[in-house]
Amino acid sequence: MIKAFHSSFIENDIILGEYLEGWRELIKFMDALGTVFTFISQETMTKVNILQGYLNGENGKSYRTLLTMVKFELENEVVNFKEFPPNRVPSGCRTLLRLHRALKWLEVFLYKLGMSEGHGQTSEMCADAYHKTLAHHHSWFIRQVAEVAFLALPPLKEMYTVVCVQKHEEAKTVLLTTVDSIVKVYNITQEVYTMNGMLDLP
Numbered sequence: 611m612i613k614a615f616h617s618s619f620i621e622n623d624i625i626l627g628e629y630l631e632g633w634r635e636l637i638k639f640m641d642a643l644g645t646v647f648t649f650i651s652q653e654t655m656t657k658v659n660i661l662q663g664y665l666n667g668e669n670g671k672s673y674r675t676l677l678t679m680v681k682f683e684l685e686n687e688v689v690n691f692k693e694f695p696p697n698r699v700p701s702g703c704r705t706l707l708r709l710h711r712a713l714k715w716l717e718v719f720l721y722k723l724g725m726s727e728g729h730g731q732t733s734e735m736c737a738d739a740y741h742k743t744l745a746h747h748h749s750w751f752i753r754q755v756a757e758v759a760f761l762a763l764p765p766l767k768e769m770y771t772v773v774c775v776q777k778h779e780e781a782k783t784v785l786l787t788t789v790d791s792i793v794k795v796y797n798i799t800q801e802v803y804t805m806n807g808m809l810d811l812p
């Protein structure tokens with residue numbers, strides 16, 4: 611997962627194929643945490659599949675990177691700035707924005723896990739990261755579902771086994787290295803979306 615996210619950025623752009631690979635690896639982590647996260651994992655996979663569909667489609671070349679996707683979709687008026695178009699596959703830009711917002715939550719959550727010194731409740735860290743980030747973009751109903759899922763998060767030691775480490779020091783290295791890659795990917799994407807006025811796509 612670190613490898614995929616790390617090789618996804620080039621200068622000020624993101625290679626979409628690598629980015630989606632990073633997400634697929636993240637989904638594997640989430641699946642390893644238990645069936646209570648299936649709903650979130652499926653929602654994430656749906657978004658990944660929409661983007662992969664564009665990448666594999668007839669205009670696939672235009673979806674090779676974040677910048678080429680944005681250029682193509684804006685030039686071809688694929689992006690809807692006013693409403694979520696019913697009965698149409700959502701644009702790549704709108705779909706990636708949902709993953710981008712979730713990446714901020716993940717950055718904050720993994721940073722908290724890494725800096726926890728082996729103490730603290732994972733559910734509290736996760737909820738706190740969520741309230742500060744992704745929750746701002748979710749409806750009341752989704753926020754309630756998320757709160758219930760957080761309660762099912764395993765304790766810190768068990769979470770470490772998910773990232774294949776035993777001790778806090780090892781976990782800290784893995785988690786903070788991941789955060790580092792996520793921050794780079796997040797900042798590039800944020801810049802591109804800001805420049806194109808696309809941070810609030812419906």
Ligand SMILES: CCCCCCCC/C=C\CCCCCCCC(=O)N[C@@H](COP(=O)(O)O)[C@H](O)/C=C/CCCCCCCCCCCCC
Nearest residue numbers: 636637639640650653654708709712752756769770772773
């Ligand atoms: C050692 C620790 C390893 C931890 C690894 C964690 C891996 C996490 C992987 C994925 C994170 C979740 C990504 C969630 C994507 C949500 C996309 C989204 O916001 N969708 C909403 C908006 O879409 P549209 O309706 O506009 O199309 C959608 O409404 C939401 C659906 C339900 C998802 C609710 C997610 C809320 C919680 C996020 C925290 C996940 C907790 C997982 C705990 C590990």
